[in-house]
Amino acid sequence: MRFENWDYPVIEDGKLTIYNWLVQNKEGLKLGYKTDIGAFTYINAKYGVIIEDFVQIGSHCSIYSESTIDNKKGEVVLRKNCKIGANSVVMPGIEIGENSVVGALSFINKNIPPNVIAFGNPVKIKKSIP
Numbered sequence: 001m002r003f004e005n006w007d008y009p010v011i012e013d014g015k016l017t018i019y020n021w022l023v024q025n026k027e028g029l030k031l032g033y034k035t036d037i038g039a040f041t042y043i044n045a046k047y048g049v050i051i052e053d054f055v056q057i058g059s060h061c062s063i064y065s066e067s068t069i070d071n072k073k074g075e076v077v078l079r080k081n082c083k084i085g086a087n088s089v090v091m092p093g094i095e096i097g098e099n100s101v102v103g104a105l106s107f108i109n110k111n112i113p114p115n116v117i118a119f120g121n122p123v124k125i126k127k128s129i130p
Contacts, residue, residue, distance in 0.1 A: 019037060022040075022043070023043045027045070030051065032050075032053035036057065038058045041062070042061070042062045044063065046066045049075070050078065053080050055082055058085045062090070064089070064090065064091055067091060067092055075093065076090055079097050080098045082096045085106065085119070087105050088108060091107075094112075097115065097116070099114055100116050103118070107122050110123065
């Protein structure tokens with residue numbers, strides 16, 4: 001079983017976890033139960049990042065609660081059982097709904113409702129999940 005021996009990882013600010021992903025501003029991160037975050041994913045939690053239970057995030061993703069390029073700031077919320085494909089970028093203030101799937105290489109600059117499949121640059125909702 002995928003999460004049979006899952007334990008919360010030790011998170012040190014600015015250092016790779018045992019699973020090789022990194023958090024800056026760790027005090028702003030709320031990490032749910034049995035999450036799966038791929039290697040070399042970067043999470044900036046300065047303005048809050050909530051990752052609920054059973055969320056899957058592919059490798060090499062970037063999750064920003066702050067963007068220094070356009071000065072956007074805002075909490076990012078990844079709802080229960082959502083999935084984000086590898087090499088995707090989540091911008092500040094975004095919420096991805098429960099059970100939604102976002103394809104690889106997506107630029108997520110708008111909220112994604114629950115139970116949909118979305119992908120693209122910029123992200124577009126493609127269909128509902130029954």
